[in-house]
Amino acid sequence: MISQTQSPIIEIAARGLAPVIQLLGIYVFFHGHYGPGGGFQGGVLLAAGVLLLRLGIGASHSQAQVTSKSTVALCALGAFIFAGTGLVAILWGGDFMDYAYLPVQWLEAADLRYYGILFVEIGITIAVMTGLIAIYDDLLGIGNAGNN
């Protein structure tokens, strides 16, 4: 799993399938307002695409999308987007996570909540995607110095 595999079938299948899975993940994420889906499911699908690449073509060749070094920081960034939305609401006078107080004047409260939900789900997607990849990398020891 660490080095590139010998079999071309697996590599071609992984290379071909991973973008489709990730496209599906992005679709699920954006369709979360209207049907089953949302940040978490989309994030897991995006992570599944990357994990398929990690399994199929080897860890060192699949660093292009998400590097092992940056996963923890990106996961923190995703969670921080979520928390930051709430803190902005506090700064503009509302309660924590009250999207109606987000500083966008030309939208009414209901629409503001619509976009607030979308914004928060971006954070969830980033955090879940990179988080699952980070756990996988740690389990295999990919991020360790000297094994990379």
Added chain:
Amino acid sequence: MLEIIEGYYAYFFLMLLFVIGLYAMMMKRNLMKKIMGMSMIQSAAILFWILSAFKEGATVPILDRAISLDNPDLYLNPLPHTLMLTAIVVAVVTLGVSIALAVAIYQNYNTLDERELLARMEEEK
């Protein structure tokens, strides 16, 4: 009798699953099997919540223009579904952490069997 079975069979199965999971966590020697038992009791609790949201004859909690909102009995209760999304994430992450600890144990002691582990820890002392 059939009514009781129809109304309560799901609860009974879930309780059975809960006990099976607890059995695995208490009695199985292999750490991986313990982790599997853990994921079983987690899904038993999660299914229990989902069951509490179920209403006979109601539709999924996504707005349908054809169904009026005035009568909430026509939609399933969205609250337990939401909570269980959170609980599933918690379950997965706990599973990941437990697997990480199992890998760390294997790196230190080269076994996953609880008895061998105890024997090796005694040797070390």
Added chain:
Amino acid sequence: MKLLQFLLLATLGSILCYTVLDMPPRGEIDAPASRMESPVGTPVAGAYYIQHAYEDTHTPNMVAVVLADYRSVDTFGEVVVVFAGVMTCFFVLRRRRP
């Protein structure tokens, strides 16, 4: 010792089965969680969410609304749980410098 554990599990299982017989059966429409109003007059969350989710947020998927607006702090906690798990795996398994 093993017999004792089996007995403990069997007792737990039978107590739980005895308990669930007192619950509202599967799919009961009149269960407390599905009512409009609780016995003391406070609104019950489930019915309120169904009726007001769309007008409050213009989002048809009620689960997404409850997830990210009404109970957003649970979801915040969920994301932090993911982050905590990542940090734990990082702390336990990853080594920066050899």
Added chain:
Amino acid sequence: MITQNAPALIPVLYLVAAMIIPMVDYFRSGLSYFIALLASISIFGISLMGLQEVITNGPISYHLAGWMPPLGIELVMDSLSAFICVIISASALLVMIYSRTNLVQELPDKTMGFYGLSMLFMGGLAGIALTGDFFNLFVFLEISALASYGLMAIGVKRAPVSAFRYLVLGTAGAIFYLMGVVFIFISTGTLNMADVSNILPHVEYVRPVIAGLVLIILGIIIKMGIFPIHHWLPDAYTDASSTASALIAPIGTKVAAYVLIRVLTIYEFPPLLDILSWIAALSIVAGSVLAIAQPNIKRMLAYSSIANIGYITLGITLANPLAFIGALLHILNHSMMKLVMFMSSGGIYNNMGTLNMARMRGFPLVMPFTALAFIVAVMSMVGIPPTSGFFSKLYLILGAVEAGAWVFVGAILLSTLLGLVYLFRFINIAFFRPYEKYDDRMIIQGESRKLGLNDEDKDAGPKIYETMPRNEMSISMLLPVLIVAVGIILVGVFNGVLIDKVISLAVPDF
């Protein structure tokens, strides 16, 4: 604005600090400590402001996301939770100061992970203390639990095994809790604690409610480490690194005891209280007896934690104001005691190279200030008058007398006597024997350079030295220890003021 938003800011700022730490570390390493320290200081200030506000203006009910309580999530900051928050943030601040030099010696390449996890742990605990919603409590419980599994898993070689055991038990506890909450939810239809306690008298499903409460309490008891289910606690505390155990031991189990207070005040069910108080009495005696047999100081302290959590549970379940005041005072007192003892045992391990009490001969001569603080904590543990431990035990005994429960009075007194045995045995060895040095870790680095030893000598086994180096802990480690030791005496002397101003407001109506 800060006071009004204090209930949300206290947990969220901890969590945000935990998120900032890896992001900053990605660009530049070495700044984690300052972020954690800054967050701890500011949150300590915010919780003091919150306590002040609660005492003057009454409880704050904070509606997260702007929705009213049964619909949204409510954070409740009454004087009880504000008191717990102050304890949490103060001990976090002290341990953060303490970790400056100690952590670099213990876990040199893992400082970022440690500070991130400790911030997450504190955030989870503060969230547990403040939340007024059953499911939200579960989420915060899992945050703090996951962080503590990680913190416990690094230490001696067998630490992952202890952490894994704790993980299995802790997850079982969390699932019991979740199962209990679904029973309550099915029979009441709400998750808000205040709402549940209003609705419960009108509920027609009685069996699920009782089963749900029992399951919830079972889950909490597993996290508390009370007697029959205490096996994870000594291993976990002993095997973790000393900074991590100084962080977890003072407050980890107390917050579970606080949750027990919250759950028990929701619904009156007397048989449960009786059973719990007997378990607590058993835990007091068993913890003290088991502590006597331990040679390792951290292990001894862990067993004494079991006894002390028994005191707290007993005070809660006796259900009268005096015992309740005793329990709350004991939460504060025990946190301070455990802070001093775990922090100084970390310093002792660094300087003396051993945790075995029989080998700490002459340790007051090596580390005089640490020994002074240690003596204060020991006095407080046994209950000698000017310290706070005396007063908390006094209130507990008065409460037990008022409840007419003489067995429990006997249990407390017996445990005090046993405490005298194991602590004065240690003091006898440490203070009245001539100095000898055993080094379990062979030789620490600074020492080996000083003595001109090279690496081959490291395999030579424990050594005895005749010289008596004056080797006090570094100032950043000593300062928090001394602050807490002074605090123990101050709390003891001014306990009347503390009880009048803060604790008596937190006592519920019985």
Added chain:
Amino acid sequence: MPWEIEFLLFIILIVSAVISLILKNLLAAVVTLTIYSFTVALIMISLGAVDVGFTEAVVGAGVVGIFFVVAIFKTTRKSYD
């Protein structure tokens, strides 16, 4: 969905749970566990929880399986019970 189908799904659930605990080959046990989680997802969807069922299907069949397989790859495959 008629409750008889759900009853069958529950029986599959219990049987796959028991089998995955009995099997001595951990890799086979993990495969059975993914069957188990997929059955859980089916039950959730039959109870009307589409979001949760979707999540459980994605997570249980995908990520959990990968984690277990990686862990077995890093440790050992055989188990004594």
